[in-house]
Amino acid sequence: MKRNTYIYQAFERFWHWSQAALILFLMLTGFEMHGNYQLLGFEAAVLWHNLASIALIVLIIFAIFWHFVTGEWRQYIPTTRFIKAQAAYYLTGIFKGAPHPTHKTVYTKFNPLQRLIYLGLKTVIFPAQIITGLIYLSFLYPSDIIQVESHGTIAIIHTFVAFLFIAFVIAHIYLTTTGETPLTSIKAMITGWESVDVDPEQFQKEHSVQAVKDSSAGYYRLNIDGIIEDVNDAWLKMYRTDQAEHYLGKPVSITRCPTEQAQLQNIINQVFKGNSVSGLKVTRLCFDGSKGEHVLTANPIFDGDSIVGMEGFIIDLSNPNQPS
Amino acid sequence: MNLFKNQSTARFWSVLGLFAALLLPWILGYYYIQHIRLNNKAKEVTLIREPSQKKQGPDHSQYSLLQQDFETPEQVTEACLYCHNTTAQEVMQTSHWTWSREYVTDNGDTIQLGKKNILNNFCIGIQSNEPRCTSCHIGYGWKDDGFDFSQERKIDCLVCHDQTDTYKKFPSGAGYPVTEKKTSAGEAFLPPDYRYIAQNIGSPRIENCGACHFVGGGGNNVKHGDIASELKDVTRDVDVHMADDGAGMSCVDCHRTEEHAISGSLYSIASQDTNRIGCSGCHSANPHPNEILNLHSARVDCQTCHIPEYAKVSATKMSWDWSTAGKLNPDSSMVVKKDTMGNIIYHSMKGDFTWAKNVEPEYRWFNGIADHYVLGDPVNPNETLNMNPLQGSYADKRSKIIPVKVHRANIIYDVQNEYLINPHLFGKDSTAFWTHFDWQKAAKAGAEATGLAYSGEYGFIASEMTWPINHMVAPREQSLTCIECHDSNGRLSELTDFYLIGRDRHAMLDRIGIGIILLSLIGVTIHSIIRILSKSNRAQTK
Structure with missing residues (x-):
């Protein structure tokens, strides 16, 4: 290759x-x-x-x-x-x-x-x-x-x-x-x-990393304590900021209104039990206080047999510019 | 990470940066060579010693001793010595007086050798020909081998110290001026006014030295090639030192003198590496801005590059064939032929000559020591006899390359005894060649005068004599450029005992090298042809 x-x-x-x-x-x-x-x-x-x-x-x-x-x-x-x-x-x-x-x-x-x-x-x-x-x-x-x-x-x-x-x-x-x-x-x-x-394998790895970085779907990763560890540019854009520091190291609960916290906790519990979630439509709390809707996926991250975190993608539903 | 999006822009800048980085050193290098190194020529001559200032001596016209009408030149000498009462002893130590120096022969003996008994390949030797040759001796009356070298009153002070240009020794007068008007070769000689001359003496000028040294060999510039009467009045192009528009120097500015011993020696006679003078007496050891040129001075004498040619105004004698001498016209008058420049190319007394002007020197290794042919030394008639082989070689680290004039001549030798003969040429007696044109008589008389046996059979042997060239230094812009020696047809093509870049090569390895290049060219050509053909074949079959 x-x-x-x-x-x-x-x-x-x-x-x-x-x-x-x-x-x-x-x-x-x-x-x-x-x-x-x-x-x-x-x-x-x-x-x-x-x-x-x-x-x-x-x-x-x-x-x-x-x-x-x-x-x-x-x-x-x-x-x-x-x-x-x-x-x-x-x-x-x-x-x-x-x-x-x-x-x-x-x-x-x-x-x-x-x-x-x-x-x-x-x-x-x-x-x-x-x-x-x-x-x-x-x-x-x-x-x-x-x-x-x-x-x-x-x-x-x-x-x-x-x-x-x-x-x-x-x-x-x-x-x-x-x-x-x-x-x-x-x-x-x-x-x-x-x-x-x-080396095709090497290429695949490098390419995947790049794909996540450049994807227009938002990407996020939490650790086992529910702290945000990584997000990509598209994710930040959906939350109406370009400063990753506003979210990295913070609990994931800041991404929801008080009324949505239970749903979020439910998802996290599901995933940390070992299940995957996909196609779930949720409402987020953006950095400027406004709200938006997106579909999310969430998967557990394994280190050997134990779950060490959660990651997934979000796709915006509220942006009128996005093709439907 | 915008690398992929802006990849082409990034590449453009990276390639541009690469070219800038590549070009910059070359621009700097070009500037350095063109504007700093090559333009950095010596603009001024740096001297470590200035020419000596002329000393204003006492006014001799005020001395009562000189207010007399001298009848003989000896009386003038006595007057000089009356005050300069130790000078005669000084003068009599010098080779200008003795015409002799110590010389170590091939077998280690030390003998006395000098103008008085050495042979050259012009008029051969002075013995038996004294009155003619000794007209250039700084004495009076050396007319035969009986001259007494201890007589102080026989010293000729005036020939060196005359400032009036009226004192002349007669060409065949054994050193004396004339006592009544005579002519020689069309030139009139008048008895000198000793009173006038004695009252107007001074330090030797170019004219005094030149009276003898310009006319060695019997005419202007015959012998030396680089010392001729034109030096009295020349331009920088001819001689930067002596020219009026140059340094305006005279002979004794370089040939400094102590107690009448004049420094400098010429290896037509000299043999030892002593009493030499060189450029470094006044010029610094590192006169060139280009250090590589300074390094040349370890093995190349200054003269080599700075005297690109000699005999720049008047021609000098390059060869002489004595074997054709003696032909007379039907009326027994002498045959004299001249070339278009007026140089004699045949004379019944002397034979055939060749002359040359603006001569490119030949070059020799020289360590300061010269051998000489000594009367009685054997000769090999099948080889050219070198009268004064200069010692030196590349391997001898004291040796430097010097420019020389080589005078080639066929000269008389004893065929059976195989040594040179000093022929009796000049005289009114019954045997002199220039009177009777009979080689047998001249050879016999000359051999007897030198104490050698003569077999009765004479012949002519090819000889060459080497004259180091030291004068007629050219202006710096005329000095040799690198390529005049560093070239296969360059000036040093005869000095083959060392590797000279630009001149020398290993012919075999050069051929192998060119062969390898040709093979690689042929290889890539064939390879690319097959590639192109096979590619089009494949394209067709598809």
Whole structure:
């Protein structure tokens, strides 16, 4: 079951696109320094490259922090489950219109191949590039600690890893087109929202809660002492107030005129005995002193075998605007 | 909870915020680089030491000792030394007088080596040719190997201290001016008015130094390339230091002198890392706002970037082929050919030359020590002989990259003994080459003068001589930009013993890297084509 879900957090998207821009820019300036073309001019390219590399390192430090604080680092734990299926999908299944062999959820954003590639990127490629870059800089700025004798080897490794980055970017951008539609994945990385697989039970629960909240039938819940514990917006509206504090924590008897108290007590007694009440037409005492009529339902709330409260819905009968 | 109702608005703001957050650092970075880093060029030169102020000396015209009609230059010297009674001892210690310095040979012996016995690849060596060569000695009468270097009265004070521009040594006079009017190469030489000159002496000016140093090799700018008579009157474009519209400095502002010992040495003759002067005598160690440029100074000398070219006004001699010398016209007159700029490109006495103007230097590692070819050293006729190899390499951390002029010449050598010959060129005797054009006689006489045996068979060997370039510093806006070295065809393409970013690459790994990129491009192309085709197939079958 798929559902539109907020899958990429704001920082995550900022990190991703900043990193993408920085890497592309580092490539552009880096290969100019390598002598492949002239674009910004060598001096500007060097200044920009050094500036962008510091920006990238700062960004990566924040990203590492984010990964550990949010626990998102677990997304990169490698797994061999479905790895063959995933590879087979890209090699054959995708051409036959087969479904993705693994499901994308908030908790497993990456398929097994992505996990492997991203883990390699984070633990090998990025560190190699950052470390060789820093060593090269320490050749320019030698200190007592780091003295570089032959920066040629360092530069050659740095250049070669840069080639690997280009290859990754090509494959990465292409694979974004393998989502539901070619632009689905990129849109998701921009907005944060994507239609991903969800647990139906979980979805049902969340949905029910929302349904009660948004319902135009009034909802209420009492505890075993007859104290109001929860009401929804529609309930408050029928009682002509928008302040839940007027009712929450108060005895339910304040919702009736003195003449109706016996009927109310009768309902509560019925429910606390274990019965349900439905379709009963009653008259309520609103917050402003006026009266209104509604139909109510009332059910006991169980905690194990014992009854701990009562809840139900009310539907207004006196509002002329309500369709009959 | 209005999330679902206002979802699209919320998304809009979140995406807008994302783009703002993404763009902001780039705008800041752009501002920083364009407006702070790149515009932050040095606007002024920071000096750690100002040029010395000219000292106003005593008025020599007031001294009664100088109110006399000197008949010989030696009499002038005696008058000078009457007051400056320790100066002769100072002068006689200097290499301007001795034309000799201590030199440690390859096998560790310390010998005396200097202009008096070293060989170069211009007019080779002075032995047996003294009267011509020693016209630039600060003495009188070094006409052969019998010159007595202990005679104080033979010191020529005037050539350095004349302020009248009327004192001239005659080109073949062994250091003496003329005693009667003579001409040489079309230039008239008159007997000096010693009384007038002696009363008007002062600290050496550009003209005094230039009298010899501008014309090394027998003509303006022949040898050095970066030291020529135009320095007397140039614009900033040619030399920021000596130009009137520049710093207006003279030679001795940098070549500071104590007890007549002039600082600075040139490695056409010098060999030791002593008595050198450099830019850091006046300029701070970190003159550039761009710290990366300052860091370059650990391995790159200032001159490398700040003297993009030399011989900016007059041409300098770049090569010399002695082997073609001696051709005469049918009437036995000498053949002289000139190029369109008036530079002699063939002369019967000397052979073929090439000249160049606005020359881009070559570059060498240099640690301050130079070796020299010493008379008698073996040569390999199959290799180009380096007359003065500059020591240094990337691995040697004291070495820096310097700009040099390389003068290439075919010079005479003894084919069987395999060493260079110092040929006897100048003289009116029966063996001088410039009189009789006979290499056999010139080689034999020259070899004898230097105490070497001559086998009777001569040949010509390719040689090169390296002249570090230190003058004609350009205005800062003309200094080299990064790309002039950091490029595969850049100026440093011959210094291959280190990795230079922008110039060097690991060809194999570069090819593999490009291969990987091509493979991934081909891979995604094929994959996407199959995807598109299979999709349309599926659509049709449905």
